[in-house]
Amino acid sequence: MSTLLNSAKSIVPLLDRVLVQRVKAQAKTASGLYLPEKNVEKLNQGTVLAVGPGFTDANGNKVAPQVKVGDQVLIPQYGGSSIKLKDDEEVILFRDSEILAKINDA
Template sequence: MSGLLKSAKSIVPLLDRVLVQRVKAEAKTASGLYLPEKNVEKLNQGKVLAVGPGFTDANGNKVTPQVKVGDNVLIPQYGGSAIKLAGDEEVILFRDSEILAKINPDV
């Protein structure tokens, strides 16, 4: 097996883990100037790619993640487990409780 995974589809989160791809900021300004990649800030927004099935707590209650595949979410600046993919892509694995909020596109 090579050191890099080929795609995010090969990652299946366990328990209450959520696989998120960070939304990239625009590399072009409103006036049309292109910014160098190192100057493009990372946004605290991401798209949910995969969600684990949840877990059973100490009282026997099923706890399922509060997000689903396709949700746009607000993620913390730090934390999670970054996973490098082929093609210089990166995804992040968070626990459901680390996701800060869902972003409602309708508002």
């Protein structure tokens, strides 16, 4: 059941889900050497592409997600549901509670 989607815009998260695109690490060292793709480590930072509307808890209170589209977030190394796109891009679907932190520009 692996379906390749055209773009991340075709994905609409439900409930408290958050769609994140992982930030790519530099493939070039400070001295100017290019690293092979398999040696470039994955960063634990991403950009929020889409956010679900939230959910209703057991008491009937609406719980909205803590992040919004465009936020820079810290994500766990493992977890989430990985989705492959046609242009060899990868996005990850997390629950709002799985996101570790929001990164503020200082």
